[in-house]
Amino acid sequence: GQNIDQPTEMTATEGAIVQINCTYQTSGFNGLFWYQQHAGEAPTFLSYNVLDGLEEKGRFSSFLSRSKGYSYLLLKELQMKDSASYLCAVGDNFNKFYFGSGTKLNVKP
């Protein structure tokens, strides 16, 4: 079966750095994706990792370790608008896409 775990909720302060972890166990792996979803809106794509290592994109970075079944999303210089849910998702070998339950990030002043 598929199992993708993320913390349910996190709180951080404006200007700080926060790391959101994701662990996964899936039958087949074609890449790990991070999405941001504001309440009542559609998910928007943030990053994709298929090889081990760190991918940096502005204030957002994502890391993958395939041997450990582990990824994290790093958000730097937090802004109030970063308050949202962050979804980890895995593409498997069977054309399927599985989402974790999401981490709700609260950014406080």
Place this chain on the structure above:
Amino acid sequence: DTEVTQTPKHLVMGMTNKKSLKCEQHMGHRAMYWYKQKAKKPPELMFVYSYEKLSINESVPSRFSPECPNSSLLNLHLHALQPEDSALYLCASSQDASGKNEQYFGPGTRLTVT
């Protein structure tokens, strides 16, 4: 153009009604998806179309009937729904259905079944 559009934005229907949700993309993507999302839960995959053919049906009840008239359009036909089917229905598309490409999501249709 990296936009996926969905209509309608909101839909209220009775349990005996028949309605359809529509989704459109013009990015040349060959995979399109329907997801269902309940409040405070992640999206759940319902259907995957690859090159206009249904490739995955995640054991969705037959009261939901997908249709892909062409490579840009995806419909979801609804009939005899239950109140528990009330949710946000998201359409998405990706370059292909290999699982290696990001999915672009539409804004969703918020469905209420009364």
